[in-house]
Amino acid sequence: MMGRAADGAIGRGQSLARTPRALLSLGVLAGLVLAAIGAPLLAPHDPFDPATLDLMNGFTAPMTHNPYTGDLFWLGADDQGRDVFSAILFGLRISLFVGMSAVALAAMLGVSLGLLAGYLGGWVDGLTMRAADVQLTFPAILVAMLIFGVAKGITPVAYRDEMAIWVLILAIGLSDWVPFARVVRGAAMVEASRDYVLAARLSGRSGPAIMLRHILPNVLSPVLVIATIGLAQAIVTEATLSFLGIGAPPTQPSLGTLIRTGQSYLFSGEWWILAFPAATLLALALAVNLLGDWLRDRLNPVLQ
Amino acid sequence: MRAHLIRRVLQSGLVLLVVGFVAFSMFRFVGDPVDNMLGPERTQADIARLRTDLGLDRPIPVQYARYLAQAVQGNLGVSYRLGRPVADILAERAPATLELAAVSGLLALVGGVALGVLTAIRRGGIATGVLMTLSLVGVSLPTFLIGIGLIYVFAICLGWLPSFGRGDTVQIGGWTTGLLTASGRRALILPALTLGLYQMTLIMRLVRSQMLEVLSHDHIRFARARGLPEWRVLFRHALQNALVPVITVAGLQLGSIIAFAIVTETVFQWPGLGLMFINAIRFVDIPVMAAYLMLISAMFVAINLLVDLLYLFIDPRLRPAQQRSGG
Amino acid sequence: MSVGPVLSLRDVSVSVPGRGARGARALAVDRVSVDIAAGEVLGIVGESGAGKSLLASAVTGLLPPRAGLSGGEVWIAGARVDHLPEARLRRLRGRVVGTVFQDPLGALNPLMTIGAQLAETIAVHLPLSRSAARQRAAEALAEVGIPAPADRLGCYPHELSGGMRQRVGIALALCAAPALLIADEPTTALDVSVQAQILALLKRLCRDRGMAVMLITHDMGVIAETADRIAVLYAGRLVETGPVRDVLDTPCHPYTDGLVAAVPRIDGRPGRLAQIPGAMPPPGARPAGCAFHPRCALARDRCRKDPAPEVAAAGGRAACWFPCRSLPARTDP
Amino acid sequence: PLRWARAGDSLTLDPHAKNEGPTHTLAHQIYEPLLIRDASGGLEPALATDWAPSPQDPGVWVFNLRQGVTFQDGAAFDSADVVFSLNRARSGRSDMKELLASVTGLRATGPYQVEIVTEGPNPILPGNLTNIFIMDEDWARANDAVEVQNISAGEVSFAATHANGTGPYSLVSRDPDVKTVLTQNPGYWGRGTFALQVTDIVFTPIQNPATRVAALLTGEVDFIQDVPVQDLNRVAAEPGLELRSAPQNRVIFFGLNMGAPDLQSDDVEGVNPLADARVRQAMNIALNRDAIRQVVMRGQSRPTGVIAPPFVNGWTAELDRVPATDVTRAKALMARAGFEDGFAIRLDCPNDRYVNDEAICQAAVGMLAQIGISVALDAKPKAQHFPLIANGTTDFYLLGWGVPTYDSEYIFNFLIHSRDDMRGSWNATGYSNPDLDAKIEALASETDMDARNAAIAEIWQVVQAETLYLPIHDQVLNWGATAKLGLAANPEDLPRFKYATLN
Amino acid sequence: MLVSVPVFASADGPMTGLVRLTGVTRHFDPSPRGPGRILARPRPAPLTAVADVSLSIPEGTVYGLVGESGSGKSTLGRLVAGLLAPSSGRIEVAGRDPQGANAAAIGIQMIFQDPAASLNPRWRVGDIVTEPVAARGRVPRGLAERLLVQVGLDPADRGKFPRAFSGGQQQRIAIARALSANPRLVICDEPTSALDVSVQAQVLNLISDLRRDLGLTCLFISHDLAVIRHMADRVGVLYQGRLVEEAAAGTLFAAPRHPYTRMLLDAVPRLDGGGGRAGLRAGDIPDAVPAPTGCVFHPRCRVAVARCASERPALRAAACGRVACHLA
């Protein structure tokens, strides 16, 4: 099409303030993140310090006093006598940390590979996309399971516990880079064919400089969308891995680990062990997803 | 054309080889099968003997080469846990998973497309808002939780549907199907729903955004300007174009449906490949794990190939021009 | 068909969302009135964003999602159509008013053969059997000068060259024999040689069928070659209208004058081109008074305050406080 | 039909190919051994009606066989089948051969009498025969099933997929890991003797505990063998469902690597804190077994002070006394051992083997934290856990031990004896006491029961004094069933449906 | 094929060009991307975008290149700018191969068709116009402002993003960027075809002024004959990658020798209504497939004779230029 450069753009879509759903989810997300950051201050107990646990508090219902110890728990206590509220706060911390780091890792990997593939093309592109194919053949949870297994096998036994979280990040991060790479590759190919890139080449810019300074900033908006949705997904994947028994260690539970523990008490009447962490996970993932949705709509000119 | 098809298949074969090798070497870290194969009353000598019997004392590439050599002859080795040829086990388990995957895939596709179209053309409606939010709930909850929740509501509280297994099955040739019996169909509902829900919401959201995009295209405007009825514009012109990119995603999703079956099958005790794989991991049953991964990769590669061909069928722009116009 | 104009627009205004505060709307087409008679080609010229396409879409009520008809009347063949329900309007589209778009590739469904697209359009408007519709489709292709039309029915749009696609677009617009054809920049995407053919085709069809044509373009040359009458749009306002030769030879509005002078001539007039300083303001940012005044060398205080009156000018009308004055010098200030 | 579910499936139908609980449980419905255990662990006649050491030779056991028994295909049962089956169970590929290691010969001394010759007198031989099933020799020969299925080589033999025993139920169909259907054997010899009210059995393995319980609650199955402890109340409260409990012949305990010069997983250099008996004692009394019973096990355990269940010969109430929890004293012991600031260590724990195994470990983490021991918990599937113990690459681990022979010697051989080629294969404590080893080895050929029991008691004294292991509890077994099913739980976790009544 | 000895009958004398192209050809691999590859015929013939072009542009002149869409104008421009490598033939700009880093060193700059696409939307205008300087070292203070003033923009605009400008203003920014490199050669690839006439006049005037003041050499590409007529000193006509005619602007427009050139000129709509005749053979459709042999234009040529279909005409010297036609 030969559309002559039309003056100015049409409306830039709704701003955050005009969409109550997005605003609400931002509020929820901010609240959860703050709660996670402030967990050590907010939590009545330190659920990661086993010395403070009293097993006899196990299964205390919400807002009731334990008949043996007399302790009161807002959201009840779990099978180990751990305060569910505190566990959720700390679990949130781990879930968010794992999710964000995994997404950061995936984004870094995917964006770099996608940028190289899209800008350089040729065999770099071919190789990267074949690697992506291989990666896709192993769906995310399988990759994560394999990496988890390998990492457990090769990390020195003494460091396993500290490693668990990092391994989890690695596993989820490594299994999630493909969407980033694909989108960035596509966008980079489009951008690389744009005239401003040619102009930069004529200005004497080197390849890396063009990739980093010109193309990268222009491919970041879809990355942002994928990253938000990826964050929600990473948090859920972490929970699923925990369900399959290869998540965060039970002594330092993430939301997923809490849910895994809790789901065995679904039929036995101790609903709070499952319900509160699950509700928190739902709220977190929902908020992130809603925000991602809003971002996508906002960044997509078609939907304006 | 034939040459390209062959090249493509060879490429896929290479992918499979790499996948196989990666998988094969990774399994060595999961654990030592010998430990689980011998009972508590075994001796060091027993262990050494078994290790030699199984060829586990050789270097990994040698083991892999041996494995491949046998695999091409249809011999995928023998399960350490069940002591039966892996090929037989796969053949037995595959129908359950494939039926489950097919039904949930169909559910995801039909439901996803229908809801996607609905939410796209009723943009801004209340029902759309509710559906969009619900769809987010669907992707925000882990599958296993949805499965357990469904069991709790529909099996335990309401007692409408069975909570586990495949129900009665019928043997047709080498294929066991649960689709022909009432109890088999009933048993399929909850697992298929659990497995398909996530994919359905993904497809729905994709269809919606594609529809919205296509609806803004010029050819839709032109179709309206020619006075075509609205349903024809929406369903013939817009939907058809919107579905083209959906094919790729749906193909990828079908691959991940099979992988996600691991979780669903665990929850519903669905006697398929995923359950077999989880058991194999617990038992470090390397031949089963390797075969499963190869099978998944093979399916995936096949699906990809199929999607590519489907594209050619659907999108004439990708076909090599038969007759380039000219004068 | 009645004797009056085929299309008559009376003070048609189209509003679009403004740029500033929420809910504010701006007029992208501002009280435009034109008529087109049967067998006549009305050329509409103007810069990008002048409101040409919105005006055209307003005829059949196919405005883009966030634009809306905010005033005026649309009469087609003596009947008022602007307040008709969607279902009635749909019967108008294609049957009474045919439309041709600028981008011939984008306007065709890439996944359907052109034969299928023609057949479905014919089937909607004419009571024909399948095979008869197909037959008619081939005829429609032949009419727009596509050789071996029956063989082309199975082609997909991407298999055709740009010129052929635009012919297919025209065939689609004409297959139900409409009384009015709206052609929105039908040749902008085409090469000059192809453009000449398409324009010749349009002229022939207009003459043969007695069809009214609204030809939209930003190319003065195309108008000069094709149109009977011209309407010049600036910032949503009709600034000048009249018989094409009169307007081009003796433009009355300073904008028309500037436009004509700014076109480089192929027969060589070396030296500097005349230029109109500045750029056309977007809807919502249009100045008070005559919208052209910031770019006009003749502008006085009056132009800045009061909207320009419509006055009779060489064979037509112009909206200007100081019509038909020659400009001081056609170079930059 | 009776629909029966449990976590795992039988691995093969070949009765001698796999020495494993679920495999035997299914086999017990189809096949029969010479004798079986009753609910209290005593021996009960099955295909043998009585047995005794030969009066002439203490190295020979004489078994008199039941008459009038037929196999499910109609063939008659006699001594030749017993000799064939026991020989088969002793053969190289058999997984049961260790149980018959002391047997040197077998002879049929009449159509219904068999003599088993052992290498020297073996008083506990009958106890080893409770899971050695009798097959029909002719059936096996006719179907090429003389050899035991070579399960590790992946062989699938006729006997692995077909079954022909003397038992109360015969095989109708089997889909491994999915479904096994049995129906009553019309020619069963026990007709009239046993209830035999269950006519058909459908067996389904269901791994996921929640799904298993759900299946019971919805009435999709009638009987599940392992009810998760947290769901006991729910099952008990459900109208029409009942719990069947029994103490199980399985003890759960922690192992401590006291033998290594230094530990890999601790934070003290050059010293093994576990080598100090005071540390081990401190850990022992830091554990609150009652709390574990009450909260983690919901009452479904029997805290214990010894790593032998009460069924075992050699167990005494004295040994069993549960050490009182005393954090103060434990801290003092730690201080005296030079670890007043505690130390850090990793605990290896299975998460899919014992009842609430991971939760027990977690609870222990909390309790040990009270005396300054910072425990990092590494929970994993049993397939990855057990190799650590077998290879001795763990410092602190959870283990459960069942005693199929009901005799302490079995425990000593595997858990106490120094690690060598023959014995001590599950002793990952690094404990090695040559004196004690000699005493353990001597048990095998001690024919004087009193002397033998005395030796066992002596060994237990040493074991307890060393605090080699930290015993936690004996598991309690829970079956969930419809109230209609009359079937008591037994310590072997082995439902025998021929006893079951339906009303 | 025989390439006739080129005779450059320009005032600057033969073979003294800032830009010199000798037998430049460029192919593209036309096999479809993506899944279509599977079904593509094994080796589709390579698409020849530019075929055997030889020309020379003397320093300080404007060389206009016209041709229909797809005739290879942009490809030729990119080849000269060193953004593409020729498949065969030689390109020299100021005696050097413009490939790679050389282009910047020689001082080659380009102005593109779509001004919006040629400005990085996430860079501020000040950074955009000084990029060629920044790529080499430090940017002197006030450079951006000076450049903006030079192209008639407000120096205060340097902090804004390109989005805030109209198409004509964006094109001015692009011109400012080209100027900051102190270019010797500016390649203008349809710099005004995305602009309205009134704005086009502004931009064309600006380019003319700068060229005159700075003595720039220019390769000016356009499909609009009137624009070329207005801007160029010498004009080359490209048809399907081949140079079919070349002459001084006045000569070419006054007396076109090649039938294709004549057809183009006839087809141009004129304000006086005297143009717009597509000089094609009756019933013929343009966009012909490339002629396998002979003259590339013969399928569309009104005056073609048998020889045109079999023998490819060489580009030979004709009055004040060169033409590739048997009949010219």
Ligand SMILES: Nc1ncnc2c1ncn2[C@@H]1O[C@H](COP(=O)(O)OP(=O)(O)OP(=O)(O)O)[C@@H](O)[C@H]1O
């Ligand atoms: N859907 C819309 N929403 C908001 N503004 C719009 C919309 N459609 C058009 N406009 C604005 O209305 C004005 C007129 O647009 P229109 O498309 O009629 O111009 P045009 O004269 O056809 O221009 P062109 O020559 O570029 O096609 C422009 O400024 C445009 O930005």
Ligand SMILES: Nc1ncnc2c1ncn2[C@@H]1O[C@H](COP(=O)(O)OP(=O)(O)OP(=O)(O)O)[C@@H](O)[C@H]1O
């Ligand atoms: N990167 C590329 N890959 C493949 N083909 C290309 C590429 N660039 C150009 N072509 C092809 O080369 C031919 C010449 O293209 P070019 O862009 O040079 O034409 P042009 O004369 O500039 O046309 P326009 O007026 O449309 O800009 C066309 O057929 C085009 O499809």
Ligand SMILES: [Mg+2]
């Ligand atoms: Mg328009």
Ligand SMILES: [Mg+2]
């Ligand atoms: Mg071009």
